[in-house]
Amino acid sequence: MPPKPTPDYRLYYVTGRSLLPPPPASYTGPEEDYYLAHLEEALKGGVTVVQVREKDVDGGEFLEVARRTKEVCDKYDVPLFINDRVDVALALKCHCHVGQTDLPARLVRQLLGPDALIGVSVNTPEEMRVVMDEGVADYVGVGPCFGTQTKKNLNPILGPRGVRAVLETLGESEVKAVIIGGITPSTIPNVLAQTPAPLPSGGYRSLDGLAVVSSIAASTEPETAARELREMFDRKPAYPARSLNSDALSAEQVVEQAVELLRILKDGEKTPLVHHITNFVVMNDTANLTLAFGASPIMSASPDEAPHLSQLISCLLLNLGTITEAQLNAQKIAGAAANRNGKPVVFDPVGVGATEYRKKSASDLLNTCHVSIIKGNAGEIGALSGLSEVKARGVDSVGKGFKDPATVVKTLAAREKLVVAMSGETDYISDGQVSFTIKNGTFWQEKITGSGCMASAAVALFAGLQHESGPFVAAVAGLLAINVAAEIAATRPEVNGPNTFRAALIDACYNLRPEDVRSRAKLQRV
Numbered sequence: 001m002p003p004k005p006t007p008d009y010r011l012y013y014v015t016g017r018s019l020l021p022p023p024p025a026s027y028t029g030p031e032e033d034y035y036l037a038h039l040e041e042a043l044k045g046g047v048t049v050v051q052v053r054e055k056d057v058d059g060g061e062f063l064e065v066a067r068r069t070k071e072v073c074d075k076y077d078v079p080l081f082i083n084d085r086v087d088v089a090l091a092l093k094c095h096c097h098v099g100q101t102d103l104p105a106r107l108v109r110q111l112l113g114p115d116a117l118i119g120v121s122v123n124t125p126e127e128m129r130v131v132m133d134e135g136v137a138d139y140v141g142v143g144p145c146f147g148t149q150t151k152k153n154l155n156p157i158l159g160p161r162g163v164r165a166v167l168e169t170l171g172e173s174e175v176k177a178v179i180i181g182g183i184t185p186s187t188i189p190n191v192l193a194q195t196p197a198p199l200p201s202g203g204y205r206s207l208d209g210l211a212v213v214s215s216i217a218a219s220t221e222p223e224t225a226a227r228e229l230r231e232m233f234d235r236k237p238a239y240p241a242r243s244l245n246s247d248a249l250s251a252e253q254v255v256e257q258a259v260e261l262l263r264i265l266k267d268g269e270k271t272p273l274v275h276h277i278t279n280f281v282v283m284n285d286t287a288n289l290t291l292a293f294g295a296s297p298i299m300s301a302s303p304d305e306a307p308h309l310s311q312l313i314s315c316l317l318l319n320l321g322t323i324t325e326a327q328l329n330a331q332k333i334a335g336a337a338a339n340r341n342g343k344p345v346v347f348d349p350v351g352v353g354a355t356e357y358r359k360k361s362a363s364d365l366l367n368t369c370h371v372s373i374i375k376g377n378a379g380e381i382g383a384l385s386g387l388s389e390v391k392a393r394g395v396d397s398v399g400k401g402f403k404d405p406a407t408v409v410k411t412l413a414a415r416e417k418l419v420v421a422m423s424g425e426t427d428y429i430s431d432g433q434v435s436f437t438i439k440n441g442t443f444w445q446e447k448i449t450g451s452g453c454m455a456s457a458a459v460a461l462f463a464g465l466q467h468e469s470g471p472f473v474a475a476v477a478g479l480l481a482i483n484v485a486a487e488i489a490a491t492r493p494e495v496n497g498p499n500t501f502r503a504a505l506i507d508a509c510y511n512l513r514p515e516d517v518r519s520r521a522k523l524q525r526v
């Protein structure tokens with residue numbers, strides 16, 4: 001065995017002969033060799049590591065396929081891993097990848113020696129911890145991220161956030177990590193946005209590569225497919241929440257930016273179209289509120305029109321208030337389409353702390369699309385953070401709140417890589433770097449249903465401006481606008497109860513002037 005290489009894991013191709021398309025007319029070689037020609041195209045396109053995975057074939061055939069695969073890989077100086085069959089790896093002086101139920105990695109190391117690379121599949125943080133304690137593996141394949149057709153008896157599907165939990169355990173370890181299971185051009189943006197795990201040092205542990213099967217194996221143009229996958233990995237999108245250097249911002253500057261956003265709306269310079277997939281309790285109020293601020297609402301829960309709608313809208317608002325399977329499906333389709341079309345997504349996880357069903361729905365959604373802003377009350381933010389310090393009663397948050405709310409929102413924002421806005425008597429907003437508080441608003445907001453949903457609708461229409469100041473300022477602007485409008489509404493002589501306040505609030509949103517926000521804003525950096 002030559003000395004141990006230090007591979008580039010960026011595009012890890014796991015072969016699957018059964019997935020190959022029929023050879024094109026231009027291919028004139030023997031049909032059984034098309035696999036090798038196809039592989040060579042993929043290598044030209046930028047595959048950096050290959051693994052031969054052959055299920056249900058005899059040892060002799062496996063050996064022959066692997067031997068010929070190695071000849072092609074050697075030509076491109078790309079390391080070859082053998083899946084599971086340590087004997088084949090030994091015979092061909094190849095590297096080896098083993099699953100949790102295959103031969104133990106320690107034994108594989110003994111058999112292959114110190115210069116072989118060894119990879120291990122992991123599905124949970126606990127399995128990751130065992131691999132690290134063992135100290136044998138050079139890399140781990142983390143997954144399955146999504147459901148696939150290519151492997152039976154799958155472990156639980158992790159989603160990008162489950163993969164992130166494994167990376168969190170991996171931390172700053174030297175062991176490399178690739179993600180596997182349903183990695184395709186349509187899932188990669190979300191995978192890259194969501195998987196980096198925050199480290200105690202302040203940085204992030206990211207994936208070292210993408211492991212793909214059918215995205216290349218089933219392609220009629222493997223070179224182009226590989227090139228596209230590599231480019232997507234190399235591009236590594238900047239997180240929307242970090243588009244702004246929030247660290248340098250003072251409260252006064254943020255207020256001025258929020259005032260400017262409100263001016264753009266009120267002057268009619270832009271009229272964002274906001275797609276709401278929301279609960280039936282607040283639908284009418286949030287549509288009216290959107291109009292009152294100078295934006296346009298469209299309420300639609302149809303999965304069939306969501307992809308088309310996505311091209312027309314400025315922002316998507318997803319609200320969990322009266323979620324059903326059908327609505328969740330529509331939200332997932334709309335969310336993924338919004339990501340593809342570069343439209344911001346705002347998520348209001350109404351009542352997520354109340355039931356397991358809501359928790360699972362929120363998790364499903366966050367695994368399917370990348371959200372720019374989450375707006376929730378303390379109970380909801382606590383549930384998403386995995387904290388039980390603040391309790392929920394149905395859709396309401398109860399009790400005094402968190403001891404250290406600024407840290408709670410900052411931690412969640414850093415972990416999810418988005419902006420978190422937590423509403424209450426004091427609102428807390430963070431992009432994962434800094435936290436601000438807003439002390440505007442009135443107790444009347446607690447007396448009407450859906451004032452949190454109205455706050456997220458306000459945030460969504462500001463996010464729909466897609467202004468260069470980014471989602472953090474949009475979240476602050478939305479909360480300032482609704483809360484200052486609520487304060488003004490509360491002073492109206494006709495307000496003598498929740499219902500008159502509710503009507504006065506829509507009027508106050510309609511009449512709100514940028515200078516009202518400037519003069520009344522109680523924004524503080526904490």
Ligand SMILES: Nc1ncnc2c1ncn2[C@@H]1O[C@H](COP(=O)(O)OP(=O)(O)OP(=O)(O)O)[C@@H](O)[C@H]1O
Nearest residue numbers: 377423424425441442443445449450451452453455
């Ligand atoms: N006591 C209060 N004083 C000032 N503002 C408040 C008060 N309570 C709530 N607010 C404001 O009201 C809005 C809604 O916040 P809240 O946390 O009550 O939402 P929620 O619990 O999600 O509501 P819902 O579930 O009814 O939609 C926010 O803009 C918040 O700033």
Ligand SMILES: Cc1ncsc1CCO
Nearest residue numbers: 279281321322350395450
């Ligand atoms: C009362 C209620 N129930 C589901 S959604 C909703 C509106 C406030 O969130």
